[in-house]
Amino acid sequence: MNPPRRLEESFSFNRQTLEYIHHAAEQGLYEIRGLGAKRHLPTFDDLVFLTASASRYPLEGYREKCATKTVLGSRHAKQPVELEIPITIAGMSFGALSANSKESLGRAATEMGTSTTTGDGGMTPEERRASKVLVYQCLPSRYGFNPDDVRRADAIEIVIGQGAKPGGGGMLLGQKISPRVAQMRTLPEGIDQRSACRHPDWTGPDDLTIKILELR
Template sequence: MENLDLARRGLRRSATFDPATIFDIQRAAETGIYDIRGGGAKRPVPNFDDLLFLGASMSRYPLEGYRESCGTDVVLGGRNGANPLHLDIPVTIAGMSFGALSGRAKEALGRGASEAGTSTTSGDGGMTPEERGQSKQLVYQVCPSRYGMNPDDLRKADAIEVVAGQGAKPGGGGMLLGQKISERVAGMRTLPQGIDQRSSSRHPDWTGADDLAIKIIELRELTGWEKPVYVKVGASRTYYDVKLAVNAGADVVVVDGMQGGTAAAQSVFIEHVGIPTLAAIPQAVQALQELGLHRKPDGVQLIVSGGIRHGADVAKALALGADAVSIGTAALIALGDNDPRWDAEYREIGSAAGYYDDYQEGRDPTGISTQDEELVARFDPVAAGHRLANFLRVLTMEAQTIARACGKSHVTHLEPEDLSALTVEAAAMTRIPLAGTNWIPGDSSTGRL
C-alpha cells in the first residue's frame, strides 16, 4: 500500500540510487570508513541457474535409477607421484578458518565430511586438534598470512593447498576483527588478543610463478614428497592463473568464483572484484586442455567453488569440466547457520535468519561463526556434523539423478554437450549453445541446426 501511495504521488525509486545505495552513502559520510561484512556477493550475476540439462529421450538413452549404477568417486592429486586423495563424492569442504569459525564448528565440518567420504580444509589460522581428529582426509592451507603455520601440522595433513587468492576478494587480504581473537585464536596465530588483524594479500616470500615453483618444492621436501599440492586462485584472470599454477607444479587447481563467501572483507571487494564462477570454469578447462592435462590419468584436477547450492550446481560444474566442487556457505547453512529457530536473536543484533552475514562481529547466535564461549556452548558438533553429511549425500544423489537422466554411468562423464544456455550472457561465458539453437555468441561458425 505504501508503494501504491508513493506512485500516486508521482514518486519513483531511482534504479541508480536505490534505498540501499543511499544508506551506504549516508553511512560512509557519517563514519568515514568503508563497510566490512562477511558472506558472498549479493548482486545478481550469471550463474548455474542460467544453464539447463538436456535429458535423454530418443537420441540419448537414460539409465534406470534403480538398476544401473552411477559412480561418484574422484581421485585428486596424483600427478607428481604424491599419495592422492580418494574421495567417495565429488564435493569437498572449502577452507574456513578457526577464528572465523568456532572450534566446535570446525569439528562438525570434519565429522560431516568424514561421514560422507570426502575431505575438509583447514583455512587460515592453522589446524585445530578437533578438526584433524574428526577429518579422515584434511587439506592444510598455506595462506599469505602464515598465521598458525606449523611444519608438524603440514606433515599431519593429507594434502596441501597454497592459497594465492579467494573468490570473494581476489587481490585483497582477509580480516579478523578483535572481538573474535580469543586467547586461543591469538595463541595459534601469534597475535595480541582482542586486536583487529588483517591478512596479507600476497605471500611474503614469493611474487610470481617462478617463486611459487620453488615454494611448492619446499613444501614437497618438508612433507617427504607424499602430499598432493593444490593451488587456489580467485577467479579473475583465470586462464593465465591456471596455466601458471600448473607450470609451477600444482597437482590440483582450485578456482573460486566471485560468489564465494568470506568471513570478513571490504564490501566493495565482495561486490565488484572478480568474475562469476560460471565464467571462470571454461577458462580453467581451456588452460588444462591446452596443456594436455584435463581429465587425464596423470593430469591436473580442477576443483570449482563459489556459489554451489545444490546437486544441479554440482552436476553443471562437472559438466563444464570440473572434477569436483567445494562448498563453504552451503556447508555452514547445513550446520545450522541462519536457522529460523534463532530469528529473534538475529533480530536483536540487527539482522534476521536468512540474512545474517555479519560473521565478523562474532555474535552469531548459532555458535558457528563466533568465539563467544556461551554462544559456542549452544552448538552440538555431533548433530551438526550429521546434518552436513545428510546434505552432502543429497547433493551427490541429485547429481547422480541428473547424470543418469543424461545417460551417464559416472557423474564426471557429464559434458558440455549435455547442457544448453538460457541467456545470451551464459552462452557467451560457457560456450554452450543458447537453448533451442546451435548459436554461441561470438562464434561465427555456429547458429544453424
C-alpha cells in the same frame, strides 16, 4: 521529520542498492561485518549436472552406474586423495569460526565422504580428529603455519587469492582474537589482525614452483 530522499534513476544500481548506499553513509555502517553476502548467490538448487553431455550415453542404465567418486593427485601424488563426491568444504579460519564449528565441519565432511580445509590460523586438534580427509592451507599470512601440521594433513592447498575479496587481504576483528587464537597466530589478543594478499617469499610462477617443491 525530513521528507524521504528521491532517488535518481541509475543504470548501474537498482533502487535497493542505492537505498543501502545512502543508509550506510548516514549511519556509518562498516563494510567488514558478519551479515553474510549482500547479493544473491547460487545455491545447490542452481547446480545442474549434465553428465550425459560430458561423456557417451549409457547403453543400459541398469548396468552402468553413475559414480561421483573423485581422485585428486592421481598423476603425481604417491597417495592420491579419494573423495566420494566432487564437492569439498573450502577453507575457513579458526578464529573466524570457533573450534566447535571447525570440528563440526570435519564431522560433516567425513560423513559425506569429502574433505574439509583448515583456512587461515592453522590446524586445531579437534578438526584433525574429526576429519577423515583434511586439506592444509598455505596462506600469504602464514598465521599458525606449522610444519608438523603440514605432515599430519592429507593434502596441501596453496592460496593465491580469495574469491570473496580478490586483490585484498583478510581481516579478523579483535573481538574474535581469543587467547587461544592469539597463541596459535603468535599475535596479541583483542587487536584486529590483517592478512596479506600476497605471499612474502615469491613474486611469480618460478617462485611458486620452488615453494611447491619445498612443501613436498
